[in-house]
Structures are given as C-alpha cells and as structure tokens.
Amino acid sequence: MNTSESMPPVTDRSRPPSVDQILTWPLMARLCSLYGRPLVLDAIRAGLDHWRRQPRPFDDTDFVTDVEQAVLKAVAPSLRPVFNLTGTVLHTNLGRAPLPQEAIDAMVGVASGASNLEFDLDKGKRGDRDDHVEARVCRLTGAESATVVNNNAAAVLLVLNTLARRREVIVSRGELIEIGGAFRLPDIMARAGCKLHEVGTTNRTHPRDFDEAISSRTGLLMKAYTSNYRIEGFTAEVGESELAAIAREKDLPLAVDLGSGSLLDMTALGLPAEPTVRETLGKGADVVTFSGDKLLGGPQAGIIAGRKDLIQRIKRNPLKRALRCDKQTLAALEAVLGLYSNPDTVARRVPALRLLTRPESAIKATALAIAEPLRAWAGAGWETSVMPVKSQIGSGSLPLDLLSSAAVRLSPPAGNKRERNRQLKLLSSRLRQLPMPVIGRISDESLLLDCRCLEDEAPFIAQLQPETEAL
Incomplete structure (x- = not known):
C-alpha cells in the first residue's frame, strides 16, 4: 500500500499529530471501513504512546506502517494450520489427528445452516443427537449402546459420576495415570464425587487385591490403560477377564478406560499392538471409554460404549448436557466412523492411519x-x-x-x-x-x-x- 499518497504531510515533526488529525488521513479511513473504528483507534493511541517515548522526530510513514501492522495483527486468526x-x-499440542476430507465436508455441510441435530426426520419430533453416531459405534465395537461427549477425560468423569458417585472406585495403584496438562485420574475421581480406593503396588497388582478391597461402599471396579508410560520388569496386573469375573460375582460394573481406543487390529497394519474396543468389551468390560481424536483418527471426542442399561443411566446424568458434542463434531465423527465400514480402505482414507x-x-x-x-x-x-x-x-x-x-x-x-x-x-x-x-x-x-x-x-x-x- 502506498502510504505517501494516503496522508497529508506532517509539517511539525517535533511532536506527533493528534488522534483526530490522524483519523482524517485516507489510509486510516480505509482501515476503519475494513476493520472498524474502535480497533484502529486503539492502534493509533498505542502507536502515539510509543512515538512519544522515542528520542527521534515523528515519522508519518513509519507511524502509518506501524498502525496498519498492529491492526492486521489484531484481526489475524490465532488458530492456524502448521x-x-x-x-x-x-x-496433542498440534491438534492430534488430521481429519479426512469426508469429515471436513460433513462439518461444512451442517455448519452453514440448520440441521437435524436433535430432530427425528422419520417421526417428525425431537430426537437424540447421539443417534447420528451410536449405531455406527455399536456396529464397530459390538457394544449394546453408546454415547459421545467432548473428550475422553469428560467420558471418564461422566462414567464415574454416574455409576459411582459417593461410593468407592477400586483401581490398581499402577494405573493412577496423569495425562497432559497435569490432569490426574485421582483428581477426576474427586471431581466426579467418587472416593478412590487404590489396591496393589506400583508394579504388581493381583486379583486378591480387588477381592479383598470390595465392600458395601464399592460402586465400581476400574481399569485404566497406561497409554503414556509403561512399567516393565517384575510386574503383574489383573486383566479384563479376571476383573470382569470378580465384578460379576460381586454384582458390580467394570469400567475400562482405553484412552487411545483403537477400532482395528493395529498389528495388521504393521503397527504395535493396542487393545481394541471390541476385544475389551468381549473380555467382559461393562463400559469402555476412549478418544475420538487419537488412533481412531477423528475429531476431539470421548466415546462411551457398553451395556445398554448403564449407557442409558449415563445419558440421563445432567452432566451429559454440559459435556455433549456440537453438530460439527458429531458430523465429523459420523463420517470417520463411516470410513471404518470398509477395512480394506480405511488405512488409506483416514489420515492418521x-x-x-x-x-x-x-x-x-x-x-x-x-x-x-x-x-x-x-x-x-x-x-x-x-x-x-x-x-x-x-x-x-x-x-x-x-x-x-x-x-x-x-x-x-x-x-x-x-x-x-x-x-x-x-x-x-x-x-x-x-x-x-x-x-x-x-x-x-x-x-x-x-x-x-x-x-x-x-x-x-x-x-x-x-x-x-x-x-
């Protein structure tokens, strides 16, 4: 932009012109029309404060450039692709899984206007937003029912608050994980209104540790996968099948937090083994929580899959409304889950895979x-x-x-x-x-x-x- 023709010359360079004078310059009028007078006014005032502290004479060309750059910086998006x-x-810091084009198109399709987010087109009355993804999740995992919230930490929080509020949750001491941003499983339990009952030791936990800890105060048995660290050497852990048998005997639900939550056999893709949601449910877990934006390769979301009666209780929790996903997230997740219907092409079509x-x-x-x-x-x-x-x-x-x-x-x-x-x-x-x-x-x-x-x-x-x- 040619600034020399966009302003009158400053004759007295011993001091800057007034705000009102600067606002009359053609370039400033143009900036006001493009970005709004308040923003330009703030940039002018900040620029004048800066120049008054300078030992050198006022330079109108440099000043206009500074103001223009300040305005452009203020309106530039902060969230950018890299x-x-x-x-x-x-x-995590760079947005986790990149989305496939199908998911992007689905988000754009529902973002620009009205959609049937909570409207049943067949019945012509209010519907459930989970209906857009629940059937796909169940088909891919073998779960009886499923629901979706805004991330996996929220999924764990909702499960704990629904199934074990004011009761004890028994977890192996070696699984008391801390995820990014210093969010710790014990802290999530406390916010969910549960009391943590840790059993075993850091490196070894046995079935008897769970058996002996169960009492009338127990509300839930839980297993959390340590997806961000590994304990090796002299170790022992209680698998899902053993935990499920203990839970059934005591008439307690078993919740498993998979974290990454793969829907595929990763070894078939030449990648390290990771338990799938279907395998975990097949071993007896009543509820499984996992992320939508990690190994699944979709948008940020927390998916809860499992027994229908427990999922229905979870859906009725008032916290569910506070943690629910918006229409763009559900549209993207539905599209990504749809790509999993063809196991022969999913590894090519889901960018993360x-x-x-x-x-x-x-x-x-x-x-x-x-x-x-x-x-x-x-x-x-x-x-x-x-x-x-x-x-x-x-x-x-x-x-x-x-x-x-x-x-x-x-x-x-x-x-x-x-x-x-x-x-x-x-x-x-x-x-x-x-x-x-x-x-x-x-x-x-x-x-x-x-x-x-x-x-x-x-x-x-x-x-x-x-x-x-x-x-």
Missing part, C-alpha cells in the same frame, strides 16, 4: 526433496543432510513404540555450543514465522524436521522462496 515435522504424529503406516522410502523421498531448498533458505554456513530417525505415534498414544522415519537435519555454522544453540533457536523461530509455520525439534545440536507427516512437499518448498518468506 506443518507438523516434530516426528509425533498424534501431537495413513501417516502412521507411511512407507519409510516415501518419507525419505520427501526429505531429499526439501533438503536443498531448506539449505538455501537457511543461509550461509548452514548444512543439511537426510538421516534416519524414529517417529512417535503420539505422546498419549503408544509413546514408547517408535516408527522408522527420515528427517532433514539442519546443522548450524561452526561455533561454540552456546552460539550453536542460539543459532538453532533463531532458525526455529524463523520457521515458525513462515506463512504456514513449521514445527520441528532440536536434538543433538541440530534442528530435525521429521518428514513423516509431510505428504505434499510442494507448498512447503514454495513458502521458502524469498518473495513468500515472512521474517
């Missing part, structure tokens, strides 16, 4: 394609090379099971360790300032860009050109 080159496919099963040769080809453009963009002294690395499935989904991958390694110019670390941080910052930010990881005095999640390198390379670089 290139995930961290090596963690289901990255496609990225997890991407051949190492294809990843290496991508790394080779972007290595030289990256070297040229990084500048003098930087070196690039392609090296084998290990990708992580997800910080909360099989974090200890690694996949063979390939990365571009950017090594900084020569210097002492402190200087090299400074250069790495600067380069990481430059990558984050690109039009579509690039997120990698620093390791062993190098910046690694794992290419597992970069299926199309063309947009990545295009923004490395000087005319599109944003520093």
Whole structure:
C-alpha cells in the first residue's frame, strides 16, 4: 500500500499529530471501513504512546506502517494450520489427528445452516443427537449402546459420576495415570464425587487385591490403560477377564478406560499392538471409554460404549448436557466412523492411519526433496543432510513404540555450543514465522524436521522462496 499518497504531510515533526488529525488521513479511513473504528483507534493511541517515548522526530510513514501492522495483527486468526515435522504424529499440542476430507465436508455441510441435530426426520419430533453416531459405534465395537461427549477425560468423569458417585472406585495403584496438562485420574475421581480406593503396588497388582478391597461402599471396579508410560520388569496386573469375573460375582460394573481406543487390529497394519474396543468389551468390560481424536483418527471426542442399561443411566446424568458434542463434531465423527465400514480402505482414507503406516522410502523421498531448498533458505554456513530417525505415534498414544522415519537435519555454522544453540533457536523461530509455520525439534545440536507427516512437499518448498518468506 502506498502510504505517501494516503496522508497529508506532517509539517511539525517535533511532536506527533493528534488522534483526530490522524483519523482524517485516507489510509486510516480505509482501515476503519475494513476493520472498524474502535480497533484502529486503539492502534493509533498505542502507536502515539510509543512515538512519544522515542528520542527521534515523528515519522508519518513509519507511524502509518506501524498502525496498519498492529491492526492486521489484531484481526489475524490465532488458530492456524502448521506443518507438523516434530516426528509425533498424534501431537496433542498440534491438534492430534488430521481429519479426512469426508469429515471436513460433513462439518461444512451442517455448519452453514440448520440441521437435524436433535430432530427425528422419520417421526417428525425431537430426537437424540447421539443417534447420528451410536449405531455406527455399536456396529464397530459390538457394544449394546453408546454415547459421545467432548473428550475422553469428560467420558471418564461422566462414567464415574454416574455409576459411582459417593461410593468407592477400586483401581490398581499402577494405573493412577496423569495425562497432559497435569490432569490426574485421582483428581477426576474427586471431581466426579467418587472416593478412590487404590489396591496393589506400583508394579504388581493381583486379583486378591480387588477381592479383598470390595465392600458395601464399592460402586465400581476400574481399569485404566497406561497409554503414556509403561512399567516393565517384575510386574503383574489383573486383566479384563479376571476383573470382569470378580465384578460379576460381586454384582458390580467394570469400567475400562482405553484412552487411545483403537477400532482395528493395529498389528495388521504393521503397527504395535493396542487393545481394541471390541476385544475389551468381549473380555467382559461393562463400559469402555476412549478418544475420538487419537488412533481412531477423528475429531476431539470421548466415546462411551457398553451395556445398554448403564449407557442409558449415563445419558440421563445432567452432566451429559454440559459435556455433549456440537453438530460439527458429531458430523465429523459420523463420517470417520463411516470410513471404518470398509477395512480394506480405511488405512488409506483416514489420515492418521495413513501417516502412521507411511512407507519409510516415501518419507525419505520427501526429505531429499526439501533438503536443498531448506539449505538455501537457511543461509550461509548452514548444512543439511537426510538421516534416519524414529517417529512417535503420539505422546498419549503408544509413546514408547517408535516408527522408522527420515528427517532433514539442519546443522548450524561452526561455533561454540552456546552460539550453536542460539543459532538453532533463531532458525526455529524463523520457521515458525513462515506463512504456514513449521514445527520441528532440536536434538543433538541440530534442528530435525521429521518428514513423516509431510505428504505434499510442494507448498512447503514454495513458502521458502524469498518473495513468500515472512521474517
């Protein structure tokens, strides 16, 4: 934008003009019409405060540029797409599972107007929003009934509050997990109005530990999968079948929190084994909770599947309304679940599964394609090379099971360790300032860009050109 023709000249540069004067400048009027007078007024006042603290004379051209940039920054979206080159496919901080196009189309379809979210088109009266996904969940898991809330922590909270409020919940001490953001299972139990009764030891829990702990105060037996850590060595745990037998004998429900919640045999895809929801219900679990946005590859959601009588109780809990999903989430989840109806194509059509099963040769080809453009963009002294690395499935989904991958390694110019670390941080910052930010990881005095999640390198390379670089 040509600012020299958009404002009258400032004759007295010893002090800035008034707010009213600046508002009469054509560029400011244009900004007001585009973004609103209050926002522009705030930017002008902030800009004037800044200039009054400067020892140099007022510069109208620089001032207008500052105001325009401040306004554009204020209206720019905060939530933006990024290139995930961290090596963690289901990255919690980067939005976890990417959605298939079918899910995106379904969300757009219901977002722009009215929908039959809670309206039964056949009966012509009010319906249940769970109806859009319940039958699909039951068909894929073998559950009698199912319901959906906004995430898996909410699913666990709702199950506990419904089935064991003011009663004890017995859990193995080795399964008292903490998930991201310092959310701990014991804390969720307390908020649900339950009393935790932990049994066994950190590394060994036996069936008799549960048997001896059950009393008239017990409301629920629970098993939580430790999806974000693993205890190895001298260990023992009570499996679902054993727990289910104990629960049936004492007429108590058994709830299992699977966390990641796979619907497929992951080993058939060449991935590490993970218990499926169907297997867990088949072993006797009465209620299973799992995520929609991890190994399932859908939107953020918490799915509760199991016995019909228990699910109906859960649905009637007043908390269900507070934790329910909106129409876009349900539309996306329905679309993703629909892709699972064809087991022969689901691994290709669900992006999370496609990225997890991407051949190492294809990843290496991508790394080779972007290595030289990256070297040229990084500048003098930087070196690039392609090296084998290990990708992580997800910080909360099989974090200890690694996949063979390939990365571009950017090594900084020569210097002492402190200087090299400074250069790495600067380069990481430059990558984050690109039009579509690039997120990698620093390791062993190098910046690694794992290419597992970069299926199309063309947009990545295009923004490395000087005319599109944003520093």
